[in-house]
Amino acid sequence: MFKKLKASLGIGATTVDTRVENESLYQGEMLRGVVRIKGGNIEQQIEAISLKLCTEVKVESDSGVSYESFVLGSMQVIDPFVVQPDEEKDVVFELKLHDETPITAVNARSNKCHVWLETTLDIDFAIDPSDRDFIEVRPLPVVQRVLNTLEREGFTMVKADVEKGQLNGDGFTSLSGCYQELEFKSSGMFNRKEIELSFILDGNVIHCLAEIDRSFGRGDMFRSFTISLDASEGEVEQALASTLHA
Structure with missing residues (x-):
């Protein structure tokens, strides 16, 4: 006993x-x-x-x-x-x-x-x-290509965390009940910018939602894009262009 x-x-x-x-x-x-x-x-x-x-x-x-x-x-x-x-x-x-x-x-x-x-x-x-x-x-290889492209453009990842809730992009939605945010800051003096990226794996493609915080009070904006898992560096750069130059 x-x-x-x-x-x-x-x-x-x-x-x-x-x-x-x-x-x-x-x-x-x-x-x-x-x-x-x-x-x-x-x-x-x-x-x-x-x-x-x-x-x-x-x-x-x-x-x-x-x-x-x-x-x-x-x-x-x-x-x-x-x-x-x-x-x-x-x-x-x-x-x-x-x-x-x-x-x-x-x-x-x-x-x-x-x-x-x-x-x-x-x-x-x-x-x-x-x-x-x-x-x-x-990171999946295609996600690593996105991260590498941002670094080449002068961005540094300053924070990574996971939020509770649902992510809604252009034509895609997260399903798990949480989503990851990767926060980047540029080093430019006159065009300082913050970008938060979230990736959603969906079969043979990756969806990405970018929240862009622009300098000089120009406000936040969102960009979405979808790329295949085997997207080349050139295709990644093209998909990121609207985010980087917003």
């Missing part, structure tokens, strides 16, 4: 350790790994193992700005089972990254974009053991 009481408090209870096979990947790719379960001091009933793909989103309200965890996707990887004392069990999994998973591998002065896999064991009458594994999400 004393062992059961301690296990219910997490002492000597079953533990979980997720090992991700590919910790660096693109949006839409398959995340693969193994959940390793190790029994504690007593036999325990495991109702479920849940995997959640999470990010951190910024929430703006009348009371200010706050940050909260946001689930992009989830799955249950195993049916209920009993784990014996000191028993070890490996469960292989595959989880597709949501197409709108934020990019984390960006060269921003302030990068607030984080993506992680959260593993939880559902155990009767006990504290649920959990494990968190951070994942690097790289």
